[in-house]
Amino acid sequence: MKEKELRRTLAVLPIGTAMKLTDLSARQIRYYEDQDLIHPHRNEGNQRMFSLNDIDRLLEIKDYLADGMNIAGIRYAFEEQKRKSKLTSIQGASHELTDDDVRRILREELLQTGGFEGPDIPGFFHKKSL
DNA sequence: CTTCTTACA
C-alpha cells in the first residue's frame, strides 16, 4: 500500500499531459503554481513535471473554483487539509481518514457557507458567489 | 514540436 503512493508522487507528466488530464490551460496551471496551490517538480531543462497527485490537486482546484472559492480560499483549504492530516496521523491508524475523506469533509464544510466555522479570510469567496 | 518567461493593441 506504500508502493502505490510512491508512484503517485512521481513527477513524470509534462504540462501538456496535465492540460489534457485536467482540461485546464497552461496559463491556468502556471498561475495556480504561482499562487502556491501546486508545486510541480522541474526537470533538467526547467520544465514542470507533474505527478498523479498533482493532477488530483489540479482537479480539486477546478472543483473549488467551480464552487465559488477563490485562490486565497483554496490555499487555506489545502493548508487545513495538511493541518488535519497531521492530527490524524498522530492519533493512530484506527481513526485514519483518507485524503479523499478529508477533502470531502472540508468541501462540505465550505459549501454550507453559513455553517463554516473558520477565521475570516478577506476575499475567501469570489464576489460572484456572494 | 513542446515548454518557459515576460508582457500587454
Place this chain on the structure above:
DNA sequence: TGTAAGGA
C-alpha cells in the same frame, strides 16, 4: 485568462 514574442 488569452496570446504574442523570443529563447531553450
